[in-house]
Structure formats: structure tokens, C-alpha cells
Amino acid sequence: MPIKLDEVLNHATLTAADPVIRAGAAAVAGTQLRWVHSSEVLDIAPLLSGGELLLTGGDALVTASDARRVEYVRQLAERGVGALVVETGQRLASLPSSMVRAAEEAGLPLIEFRKVVPFVGIMQAINSMLVSESVTHLRRADEASHEMAVELAHGSSLDQILAVLAGIIGATLELRSVSGVTLGSAGPEGAGPGGAGSPPEDAGSRPEDAGHGSVSEHQPGTEGHGTDGALINIDVPVRGVPSARLIINVPADGDVNLARVAGGRCVDILSLALLQRMPPGLKEVAGTALLRAVSSGSQPWRLQQLSPAAGIPAAATMVAVVVRTSTSQQLRAAMDKILKRTAQQSASYVDNAELLALAALPFDGAAAARTELVSALQELPVEPGTMTAVGPLAAGIEDAPWSLSEAKIALDLASSGTLTAAVPPSDTDGVVLDVENLAVERLAAQHLGQGPRQDFVRRQLGPVLDHDARRNSRLLQTLSIWLDSGCNTAQAARELHVERQSMHHRLQRIFELCGGDPRGSGRLAALHLATRLAAL
Known part of the structure; x- marks a missing residue:
């Protein structure tokens, strides 16, 4: 029960x-x-x-x-x-x-x-009751998935495949395309498709009604509360792209949890059924081929050939995005929504643990559009440990491999711990790197060996480093934040959460160690470069 x-x-x-x-x-x-x-x-x-x-x-x-x-x-x-x-x-x-x-x-x-x-006492007591119920649900969901797979193998229609699930969970089902077209429907035993209890005509019929849920994790998008039953919406992907939505209308006396579990368990079967009826279009195939070619560094002529077929103008200003996560396939739908909102044309592709994307931006205002894209990606719901990098602007499809490569380099540095001091901590479970802010670090990592980097930092900041080591002070951090703020003492003090007078005392000590106030001299750029290299 x-x-x-x-x-x-x-x-x-x-x-x-x-x-x-x-x-x-x-x-x-x-x-x-x-x-x-x-x-x-x-x-x-x-x-x-x-x-x-x-x-x-x-x-x-x-x-x-x-x-x-x-x-x-x-x-x-x-x-x-x-x-x-x-x-x-x-x-x-x-x-x-x-x-x-x-x-x-x-x-x-x-x-x-x-x-x-104690919350732990509530969780232990109630969850122990729910576990036994969950085992029963999983068993029945597996039965539904197996029987639906048999129907699929025998070439049954979508209505017949859905009828298996409807009979087991005692609910009315409707499978709709993202444009709102009904692809198949079924009701519980004794109730035909479209009969009493069918989902309302406007439920989940618009693509923008899709919820946060990922498609391949089989999580529900939106779910209604109330005394008249519940509506459960589950996105169904084809090749990782949301192509349909399963709408489950559970009656008031039905088992919502069984419907939720069984519906999610059967998404793969429905995806296969849709794949037989909805082969991928030329644009999707070309988009996948284009990103694979960009990722492998193919010859410019090959990129020029694939770009128009993927719907991306070869001469457009574009930017590459790389997301490294254990849920790359699930994130693709959410990524495509962001790209649709912030880019003129785009393509995405999942390569194992990496989600790759290419966004063509407006020629006028490309920098502003890129900034909007970075901000939007920071709101992307991700799993802990997810790392995202947005590459620099590329002038045409021929530069797209460079943008993608720079994004991957930044991710390599961050995942190795090299950028710990250069990347600000995030309030979310994931980190979004704006590669444009890491130009110095990328240049040094690619073209300067560790030895020359350390020598340069020691020559410029040796006394400051020694002072921090002896006194356990934070003068290097103070200098770095002050320089990054454009030598704005008040702003640096706010970022460090110290009084302005304390900030002035710290800067005076730094200037003494570094041979004087660097402002107005050629040493300012050298010191700033040294603080960025020190973070490596």
C-alpha cells in the first residue's frame, strides 16, 4: 500500500x-x-x-x-x-x-x-517503511519494462507498448512529441485511450513546459499536487535529445510512486520505439559530425563542409563549451535550452564524460552574448564535481578547434589543482571557468616550463614569499587581489574583508619588500604577471 x-x-x-x-x-x-x-x-x-x-x-x-x-x-x-x-x-x-x-x-x-x-531519527524510521515499498515497485517496474521490450521486439505499435505500462500501474498514458502531437496513448484495463482520466489537452504540450529533470536519468519534469490524482511528466530522449514526453495521469486512488518508478524505468524502451519511428535528421547528424571534427582538429576544409549542414554559418563568431561530468548525457537537454536562448545557432555532442557544444553568436555584440552564456551556464543544475569551461571567441569555424582546445586546457589545469589559487571558490556544486580570465595561466602552462616560471616569480616576489613563509602572513594574496582590482585599495579591502587602514598597512609592507610603490613604473606589469604565475 x-x-x-x-x-x-x-x-x-x-x-x-x-x-x-x-x-x-x-x-x-x-x-x-x-x-x-x-x-x-x-x-x-x-x-x-x-x-x-x-x-x-x-x-x-x-x-x-x-x-x-x-x-x-x-x-x-x-x-x-x-x-x-x-x-x-x-x-x-x-x-x-x-x-x-x-x-x-x-x-x-x-x-x-x-x-x-533529530531529523536522522525521522529519516531512519520512515525510510525503513518506504524501502520495502520501493522494492515492490522496482520489481513491478522491471516486469513492465520486460513486457514492453517483448512488445517492441514483436513490432507492436506505440499504443500497444504503452498499454502494457498502463495496465500495470493503473493509469492513463499519453506520449506526445515536443511540438504537442500525440504519438501514442493507452488507458488502464477497461478504459480506452483518451477516455475518462486522460491527460488534459494542454498538459505538457509545449516544449517550454519541460521541467528541470534530465532525460536519461528518467526523472520527472513536473508533477501536480492535489486530491484528484497526479500528473507525472517524464521526458523521453532520442539520441540524447528530448523528443517526446510521457504524461502519466494517476487517479486519486492510484499508486503515484509505482507510476513514477515504472515510468522512469521504461523510458529506454520508449526511446528505442521512437528511434525506429523518428530517425535523426540531417542537421542533428551533421552537428554531431561537426563537433567530432572540431574536437579531433580536422582540416579546415572538412569543417567548412560540415558547418552549413549543421546549420552553423562558417563565418560566424562562435565559442566552444566543454563540460566534464559523470552525467554528461543527462545535461545535454539543459545545455541545449541554454544554447537556444543565448546563441543564434548551436550544436552539442556527448563524448563519454564530456559534453561539447559550439555556439554561433551574433556578429554585433558577440562579446556580450558570450558573457550572457557564461552567466547562464553558472545556473545549470549539475552534479558535485562538474567542471565547465567556456572557450575564447573564435572568428569562424576554422578557429573553433582552438576555442575548444583552450577550454580543455583550462579544465586540465583546474582538475589537476593547478588553478586552485587562480579560480575563485564557487557557491554551487560545479565550477564554470571563463577561459578569457585565464589567459596568463594558459599561456604559461603551454609555453613556459615550471623552472622558468618559478625563477621569474622568485625574482619578482622573493621577499614577499619569504615573509609569508616566516610570519604565516597573506601578503601575496593581498597583492594579487589589489592588482586584479586595478590597484583599487578600497575594493581590495572589501574583497579581503579588512579595514582600509589595515589594507594600507599591508600594502606599505609589500612596497617595502618589493622596492617601492610599483604604480607609475614598468614593474607593475611584472608584479602582476608574477602573482598570476605564483598561482600555478
Whole structure:
């Protein structure tokens, strides 16, 4: 039997917290839970799959703006999270009214814990109940996948393949293309396709309605809350490109978790079925061939030949992007959305653990468009450890291999730890490198050996390095930030979180060690270069 939210709220581990439902009360009775999770991270939504009971102590909410709190609730609701629990008390006195309003509007159950309880105890107790249910769901999902594969092997239609899944999960299914065309549909036993309980005509019919979920991880895009059942949307890719959406309409008395698990488990079968009916177009094939040629450094004539077929003008100003992650295939859909928004034409390609992309930018304002692309990539939901590099602007397709190569060099330096001091820490799980900001480091890594680099740094900064080693001071960091700020003492003091007077004292000591104030002299550039090389 599905485990419902109202049942869990009556469990002894939760009643000890004196819970009160502050919003979304109408959805509590019908909300089925898949897992209990605890996190203080406000950007957690992209990492969730839907159906979670999310516990938070509210530490991050205390310092967040009202707009960020509302966005937090909105993102969780869009992701299909079962309910949000916020513990109030010493840190967070009460639930912000903005969050309560946002949760009520989104239909997301928002629960306040008025007493402190150990979250680990709740998670252990409730998740142990959910595990046995999950095993049953996985077994039935595997049965559905196997039976659908048999239908596919026998050449059955999409309606017949979907009917297998519909019968097992007791829900109405519809498979739609990204343009909203119905490709196939099926209902549970006794209900024909398009009958009672069918998805509404506008549900998931537009490409822009797609959720955050990756396509090959089989995570749901959007999922509705309510007492009349639930809608689960799952993207279905063909060759890594979102090509259709499976819409599952689970009735009010149905098992939402089974539908979610089985639907995700069967995406590969549906992808194969679509592949038989939707062969890749010339543009997609040419785009893949073009990026493979760019990556391998093919002759310019070959790039000139492939570029028009891929829809990318050979003379366009373009930029290469490289993403290194264990989920490169899953990120491709999100990357394509960003490219569509920021570039005039683009192509993407997954090469093992690397996601490669090429974006053609407007001839007028290419630099601004590149800056917008870098900013957009910083918002990309990624797994921990993901590293992204945006190459320099390339003047035409012949320079595209150089842009891609420079991006890969920057990633190599960063992954080896070489750029630790040169790359600012990120607040997210991933790092986005703007290669244009690392020109000195790339030049030194490619054309200066370690010995000459160390000699140059020692000659320019020897006394400063010795002072830091003896006194455990941070004069080198101070000098580096001051130089990077354009010798703006006030700005450097803010970045270092020190008083301006302390900053002046540090600079005076640095000038004494370096032979005087370098401003207005030829030594300024040498010192700046030395601080950048020291980071290597």
C-alpha cells in the first residue's frame, strides 16, 4: 500500500515535533511519499526526483531574501516534492508569510515543526517503511519494462507498448512529441485511450513546459499536487535529445510512486520505439559530425563542409563549451535550452564524460552574448564535481578547434589543482571557468616550463614569499587581489574583508619588500604577471 503524508504525520517520530500544517492542507491526504530527505541547501530542487518529504532546519532561510524563499518553494513544487517541513525555534522564529502564501498557491504541503527533534531519527524510521515499498515497485517496474521490450521486439505499435505500462500501474498514458502531437496513448484495463482520466489537452504540450529533470536519468519534469490524482511528466530522449514526453495521469486512488518508478524505468524502451519511428535528421547528424571534427582538429576544409549542414554559418563568431561530468548525457537537454536562448545557432555532442557544444553568436555584440552564456551556464543544475569551461571567441569555424582546445586546457589545469589559487571558490556544486580570465595561466602552462616560471616569480616576489613563509602572513594574496582590482585599495579591502587602514598597512609592507610603490613604473606589469604565475 502507498505510504501517505497524513499517515507519516501521525508517526511517533513526527508527532514529537508538534507539527502544524501551514499550507497545502488539501493535498495532504492524497500525497504519497517516496523518500524522506534532509537538506539546508536552497538549490536542492534539481537534485530531487519528486515525492520527497524534505526536512530543513531553516538555517539558510534565515538569511535568504523573501524573493529567494518564494523561489525555493516554487522550485520544490515544480519538482514534485511531496511536502516541505521547516523547523522553527531559536534560529527561525516562525515561518515567513511569503513562504506560506507561495506554498498555498503551488499546492505544496508546508509543515512547521514547533519542537526540535533529530531529523536522522525521522529519516531512519520512515525510510525503513518506504524501502520495502520501493522494492515492490522496482520489481513491478522491471516486469513492465520486460513486457514492453517483448512488445517492441514483436513490432507492436506505440499504443500497444504503452498499454502494457498502463495496465500495470493503473493509469492513463499519453506520449506526445515536443511540438504537442500525440504519438501514442493507452488507458488502464477497461478504459480506452483518451477516455475518462486522460491527460488534459494542454498538459505538457509545449516544449517550454519541460521541467528541470534530465532525460536519461528518467526523472520527472513536473508533477501536480492535489486530491484528484497526479500528473507525472517524464521526458523521453532520442539520441540524447528530448523528443517526446510521457504524461502519466494517476487517479486519486492510484499508486503515484509505482507510476513514477515504472515510468522512469521504461523510458529506454520508449526511446528505442521512437528511434525506429523518428530517425535523426540531417542537421542533428551533421552537428554531431561537426563537433567530432572540431574536437579531433580536422582540416579546415572538412569543417567548412560540415558547418552549413549543421546549420552553423562558417563565418560566424562562435565559442566552444566543454563540460566534464559523470552525467554528461543527462545535461545535454539543459545545455541545449541554454544554447537556444543565448546563441543564434548551436550544436552539442556527448563524448563519454564530456559534453561539447559550439555556439554561433551574433556578429554585433558577440562579446556580450558570450558573457550572457557564461552567466547562464553558472545556473545549470549539475552534479558535485562538474567542471565547465567556456572557450575564447573564435572568428569562424576554422578557429573553433582552438576555442575548444583552450577550454580543455583550462579544465586540465583546474582538475589537476593547478588553478586552485587562480579560480575563485564557487557557491554551487560545479565550477564554470571563463577561459578569457585565464589567459596568463594558459599561456604559461603551454609555453613556459615550471623552472622558468618559478625563477621569474622568485625574482619578482622573493621577499614577499619569504615573509609569508616566516610570519604565516597573506601578503601575496593581498597583492594579487589589489592588482586584479586595478590597484583599487578600497575594493581590495572589501574583497579581503579588512579595514582600509589595515589594507594600507599591508600594502606599505609589500612596497617595502618589493622596492617601492610599483604604480607609475614598468614593474607593475611584472608584479602582476608574477602573482598570476605564483598561482600555478
